[in-house]
Amino acid sequence: MPDTPARPRPDAPENTPVRSTGTRQVRPQTEGWQQQKDATGRPLLQFASPKRGKPPVHLADLTAEARVEKMKELGLPGFRAKQIAKHYFQHWTSDPADMTDLPAAGREELVAGMLPNLLTEVRRLETDKGDTIKFLWRLHDGALVESVLMRYPGRITLCVSSQAGCGMNCPFCATGQAGLTRNMSTAEIIEQIVRANRAIANGELGRHEHADERVTNIVFMGMGEPLANYARVMQAVRIMVDKKDGLGMSARGITVSTVGLVPAIRKLAAEDIPVTFALSLHAPDDELRDELIPVNSRWKVDEALDAAREYFDRTGRRVSIEYALIRDMNDHPWRADLLAEKLNARGRGWVHVNPIPLNPTPGSVWDASERSVQREFVRRLNDAGVPTTIRDTRGKEIDGACGQLVATEEDKAEAAAAAGS
Numbered sequence: 001m002p003d004t005p006a007r008p009r010p011d012a013p014e015n016t017p018v019r020s021t022g023t024r025q026v027r028p029q030t031e032g033w034q035q036q037k038d039a040t041g042r043p044l045l046q047f048a049s050p051k052r053g054k055p056p057v058h059l060a061d062l063t064a065e066a067r068v069e070k071m072k073e074l075g076l077p078g079f080r081a082k083q084i085a086k087h088y089f090q091h092w093t094s095d096p097a098d099m100t101d102l103p104a105a106g107r108e109e110l111v112a113g114m115l116p117n118l119l120t121e122v123r124r125l126e127t128d129k130g131d132t133i134k135f136l137w138r139l140h141d142g143a144l145v146e147s148v149l150m151r152y153p154g155r156i157t158l159c160v161s162s163q164a165g166c167g168m169n170c171p172f173c174a175t176g177q178a179g180l181t182r183n184m185s186t187a188e189i190i191e192q193i194v195r196a197n198r199a200i201a202n203g204e205l206g207r208h209e210h211a212d213e214r215v216t217n218i219v220f221m222g223m224g225e226p227l228a229n230y231a232r233v234m235q236a237v238r239i240m241v242d243k244k245d246g247l248g249m250s251a252r253g254i255t256v257s258t259v260g261l262v263p264a265i266r267k268l269a270a271e272d273i274p275v276t277f278a279l280s281l282h283a284p285d286d287e288l289r290d291e292l293i294p295v296n297s298r299w300k301v302d303e304a305l306d307a308a309r310e311y312f313d314r315t316g317r318r319v320s321i322e323y324a325l326i327r328d329m330n331d332h333p334w335r336a337d338l339l340a341e342k343l344n345a346r347g348r349g350w351v352h353v354n355p356i357p358l359n360p361t362p363g364s365v366w367d368a369s370e371r372s373v374q375r376e377f378v379r380r381l382n383d384a385g386v387p388t389t390i391r392d393t394r395g396k397e398i399d400g401a402c403g404q405l406v407a408t409e410e411d412k413a414e415a416a417a418a419a420g421s
């Protein structure tokens with residue numbers, strides 16, 4: 001068993017060996033872009049959505065009661081709302097031609113009013129022999145977001161976006177570079193799932209296994225910090241799990257992740273919806289995490305872990321800790337030990353660690369950890385009694401792995417051209 005290296009002194013100079021074996025401490029830094037800073041020189045955090053034109057109101061933005069009210073306003077019986085909801089949430093269609101149970105007179109206008117187009121497909125990329133699709137969507141105001149659809153044995157997962165851009169300013173993340181464009185509406189979040197289900201039903205996701213296949217798992221790990229758009233994300237989750245008037249999915253298959261917005265984690269724990277909760281920790285010490293995840297300047301590692309433990313206490317759902325393994329930055333054995341210590345200090349059996357290997361990018365400070373270092377990191381946690389498994393990072397080949405979701409300049413040019421046509 002390798003010996004445990006000494007912890008580096010907090011004032012250890014940058015990128016210098018901290019032990020005789022040559023372990024280095026690489027510090028986070030942006031590459032090719034400048035992080036926006038606030039008046040105190042800290043990375044700027046944006047919590048409020050900038051004011052922009054709102055997307056058109058859609059059926060999925062309304063509660064079941066509000067849908068009925070809307071029908072009455074239009075002089076129609078309330079049950080029409082249920083009929084349209086069934087077409088949209090169960091048959092994944094917005095096409096009036098499919099809705100023959102609605103009266104032909106005025107059907108087009110009614111459906112256009114209740115199910116306005118929210119996402120225009122700009123591009124899709126496929127990999128893993130068609131088992132992974134990355135969609136690039138243009139929203140009504142030209143903002144671009146992405147979702148990634150992945151087929152695994154026995155389940156189909158969709159990684160959804162919850163904001164256009166992101167205000168959390170993580171130095172490794174392409175999404176956060178331009179800051180927060182705006183919060184996505186509930187219906188814009190839901191529409192990503194409906195469009196994915198439609199693609200699956202059309203046989204577009206690799207080999208079709210059976211007729212009623214659909215998205216079974218949702219991960220909020222696309223663009224944006226979901227808990228910074230709390231109300232709309234939670235309304236979307238309610239629609240996902242609504243068996244009567246929504247998508248009828250299992251809450252357990254839905255993962256809400258955060259970089260650590262502590263008050264919102266507490267609020268989430270108090271909701272009566274047992275979703276899976278994931279904390280993107282990436283460092284167990286405040287010294288590194290302050291730089292790696294700027295929101296750590298607001299809520300420290302211990303506060304985030306306390307809130308995560310509370311989530312387990314209130315829901316009984318085991319928490320996931322996400323940890324991207326970055327070469328010589330956060331992959332040191334002592335950090336595995338410190339992480340295990342902090343998790344075990346809050347009890348046993350409440351948490352699972354998912355180290356995420358990055359794409360190798362030689363010459364970058366954001367390079368992947370060596371395989372042997374990854375294995376050692378995992379071994380130390382497992383030996384300390386913390387269940388730890390390396391996560392599958394499907395979609396890496398198409399730049400669709402979580403935290404890397406961003407529209408390229410080429411995508412933007414294509415979207416602009418499509419908007420003008």
Ligand code: SF4
Pocket residue numbers: 166167168169170173174175176177222223224225259403
């Ligand atoms: S890693 Fe997540 S929270 Fe951080 S800037 Fe990117 S999208 Fe936002």
